[in-house]
Amino acid sequence: xxTNFWPLRAKRSDAADAGxxxxxxxxxxxxxxxxxxxxxxxxEAMEALVRRDAEAAARVVRRDRKIDALETEIERRAVExxxxxxxxxxxxxxxxxxxxxxxxVERIGDYAKNIAKRVPSVEDSRIRPxxxxxxxxxxxxxxxxxALDAFAARDPKKAAAVTERDAAVDDFYNSIFRxxxxxxxxxxxxxxxxxxxxxxxxxxxxxxxxxxxxxxxVYFAATGEYLADRAKGADTTxxxxxxxxx
Amino acid sequence: MEIASIALLLAALAGAALGGGAAFGLIRSRLxxxxxxxxxxxxxxxxxxxxxxLAAFEDPLLVVRDRRVLIANPAAKALLGDHIEGxxxxxxxxxxxxxxxxxxxxxxxxxxxxxxxxxxxLGRPWEMLLTPLADGSRLVHLADQxxxxxxxQMRVDFVANASHELRTPLATLIxxxxxxxxxAAVDPATRQRFVGIMAGEALRMRDLLDDLMSLSxxxxxxxxxxxxxxxxxxxxxxxRAALKPIAGGRSIRLENRxxxxxxxxxxxxxxxxxxxxxxxxxxxxxxxxPVRIRLDDAGPDLLRLSVIDKGDGIAxxxxxRLTERFYRVDPGRSRQVGGTGLGLAIVKHIxxxxxxxxxxxxxxxxxxxxxxxxxxxxxx
Numbered sequence: 001x002x003t004n005f006w007p008l009r010a011k012r013s014d015a016a017d018a019g020x021x022x023x024x025x026x027x028x029x030x031x032x033x034x035x036x037x038x039x040x041x042x043x044e045a046m047e048a049l050v051r052r053d054a055e056a057a058a059r060v061v062r063r064d065r066k067i068d069a070l071e072t073e074i075e076r077r078a079v080e081x082x083x084x085x086x087x088x089x090x091x092x093x094x095x096x097x098x099x100x101x102x103x104x105v106e107r108i109g110d111y112a113k114n115i116a117k118r119v120p121s122v123e124d125s126r127i128r129p130x131x132x133x134x135x136x137x138x139x140x141x142x143x144x145x146x147a148l149d150a151f152a153a154r155d156p157k158k159a160a161a162v163t164e165r166d167a168a169v170d171d172f173y174n175s176i177f178r179x180x181x182x183x184x185x186x187x188x189x190x191x192x193x194x195x196x197x198x199x200x201x202x203x204x205x206x207x208x209x210x211x212x213x214x215x216x217x218v219y220f221a222a223t224g225e226y227l228a229d230r231a232k233g234a235d236t237t238x239x240x241x242x243x244x245x246x
Numbered sequence: 247m248e249i250a251s252i253a254l255l256l257a258a259l260a261g262a263a264l265g266g267g268a269a270f271g272l273i274r275s276r277l278x279x280x281x282x283x284x285x286x287x288x289x290x291x292x293x294x295x296x297x298x299x300l301a302a303f304e305d306p307l308l309v310v311r312d313r314r315v316l317i318a319n320p321a322a323k324a325l326l327g328d329h330i331e332g333x334x335x336x337x338x339x340x341x342x343x344x345x346x347x348x349x350x351x352x353x354x355x356x357x358x359x360x361x362x363x364x365x366x367x368l369g370r371p372w373e374m375l376l377t378p379l380a381d382g383s384r385l386v387h388l389a390d391q392x393x394x395x396x397x398x399q400m401r402v403d404f405v406a407n408a409s410h411e412l413r414t415p416l417a418t419l420i421x422x423x424x425x426x427x428x429x430a431a432v433d434p435a436t437r438q439r440f441v442g443i444m445a446g447e448a449l450r451m452r453d454l455l456d457d458l459m460s461l462s463x464x465x466x467x468x469x470x471x472x473x474x475x476x477x478x479x480x481x482x483x484x485x486r487a488a489l490k491p492i493a494g495g496r497s498i499r500l501e502n503r504x505x506x507x508x509x510x511x512x513x514x515x516x517x518x519x520x521x522x523x524x525x526x527x528x529x530x531x532x533x534x535x536p537v538r539i540r541l542d543d544a545g546p547d548l549l550r551l552s553v554i555d556k557g558d559g560i561a562x563x564x565x566x567r568l569t570e571r572f573y574r575v576d577p578g579r580s581r582q583v584g585g586t587g588l589g590l591a592i593v594k595h596i597x598x599x600x601x602x603x604x605x606x607x608x609x610x611x612x613x614x615x616x617x618x619x620x621x622x623x624x625x626x
Contacts, residue, residue, distance in 0.1 A: 028337055043363070148340065152329065152330075
């Protein structure tokens with residue numbers, strides 16, 4: 001039987017611990033708020049892409065600042081909590097996880113912003129493999145959604161379930177990669193928009209990866225154990241496998 | 247305290263539901279001071295009566311103060327998770343629009359309605375009603391909007407489908423017209439054949455428009471109960487005579503086992519219903535087999551009309567969807583026999599307007615029986 005530290009916390013009566021509890025709760029609330037913004041950014045960026053709505057895309061880009069501001073706030077508060085309250089065991093794991101999750105959610109927001117930024121470039125393109133992209137986005141967004149739900153509920157089972165879906169996103173990426181390549185070979189005019197769409201797919205793939213990272217941290221914070229290494233979808237594209245784009 | 251406090255909470259909920267405004271803050275402030283008493287520190291706890299009362303509501307309800315969830319009823323816990331009670335409200339609802347309104351204090355503010363997507367499952371639409379209370383706590387009411395959205399979506403789909411259905415014959419027409427404009431390229435025999443096809447497509451468009459118009463007429467009258475009394479037996483005779491030319495030598499038989507065949511109804515709509523049902527039976531029944539129409543008693547208040555064909559039948563998975571607009575089991579075949587995809591949708595709406603019931607039974611390889619149960623004419 002694995003040790004679960006969480007029920008212990010509810011029984012504490014110490015004033016300092018009650019303060020710590022309240023602080024951690026607020027921290028978690030702020031992370032959820034940030035996650036909600038990131039989720040909305042993915043949804044709206046994809047809607048803007050499908051509708052070729054440059055204005056809606058610009059809104060997504062502007063709103064990313066709010067996510068960045070929240071990350072700074074979380075960082076500051078998490079460090080403060082660690083310094084001032086000196087949490088131990090589960091509480092410490094929670095504070096550290098908050099710090100790390102905030103960073104990852106900020107990256108997810110960046111990828112959504114990057115998708116939005118590409119909307120004007122594909123606005124007048126005639127290629128439509130875009131039909132696969134919304135489906136891929138749906139799975140990636142669902143992973144983010146469920147990872148955040150798992151975080152809010154401290155639910156390691158739900159978190160583990162998120163990591164299993166990463167392979168599906170990778171498969172989508174590979175299939176979109178091939179279909180866009182075909183479009184480029186058919187007609188050189190397609191190269192520019194197809195490249196942008198390729199980056200959109202890449203961003204979605206990274207969002208899926210980061211949702212998995214969040215889920216892994218949730219699992220660790222809740223159980224104190226690391227999730228077994230997940231099975232990766234075969235990456236047949238092997239281009240820029242680890243690049244970070246901002 | 248119990249009865250007074252419960253009455254106050256009820257008043258608050260009624261206010262939330264009906265939008266009754268100003269007196270509300272006063273009511274709530276008394277309620278909260280009574281019901282949600284502080285528990286040593288400044289985190290108030292909820293009393294059992296309020297919890298019991300909120301539990302009686304089917305919609306998710308939360309009472310929130312200082313961004314903290316004080317009470318979550320079972321519906322809210324089922325939707326958002328058991329952990330939400332006592333925690334930061336953003337753990338329960340992290341939607342940006344909601345987060346904005348849930349921050350700060352709600353005292354003295356206006357009631358706010360916000361559209362949210364993705365509470366529970368991704369993409370599920372909700373309406374959140376925030377009622378600020380005098381003491382700074384808030385009643386959060388979540389109303390599921392998926393039904394409303396589905397209806398909206400159906401309307402959008404319908405327009406898209408209808409335009410698509412009209413476009414196909416139109417494209418054919420335009421194609422042939424363009425060919426005919428180049429006179430030299432077409433010999434008289436081919437020209438004749440083309441004109442025949444064009445006439446067919448034009449008729450298809452007319453049929454479709456007719457069906458669309460009757461459908462919208464029937465829908466518009468949906469809530470107006472038909473007033474006339476119609477004798478189904480002679481009406482069936484008329485429809486049968488009218489359809490003889492297209493029956494292709496197949497017989498249409500009427501078996502009357504009912505004593506009385508009067509129903510309350512709209513004569514022309516009932517005739518249209520009969521026509522659609524019999525035409526379907528003629529189209530999809532096997533050649534040489536008769537189409538049987540049977541009338542019998544289904545209890546003192548209902549008359550049962552059955553239209554029965556012997557044909558290939560319809561696989562069970564399609565049966566529930568047959569009355570959907572433009573749903574076709576086999577699109578190629580439907581087109582071949584000149585279907586608009588609206589026949590059974592019209593039948594369904596006529597039956598609905600007559601407060602009747604439509605039942606379709608089918609067995610593959612045997613045939614199909616469509617039963618319509620209609621209320622008898624009221625005895626005057």
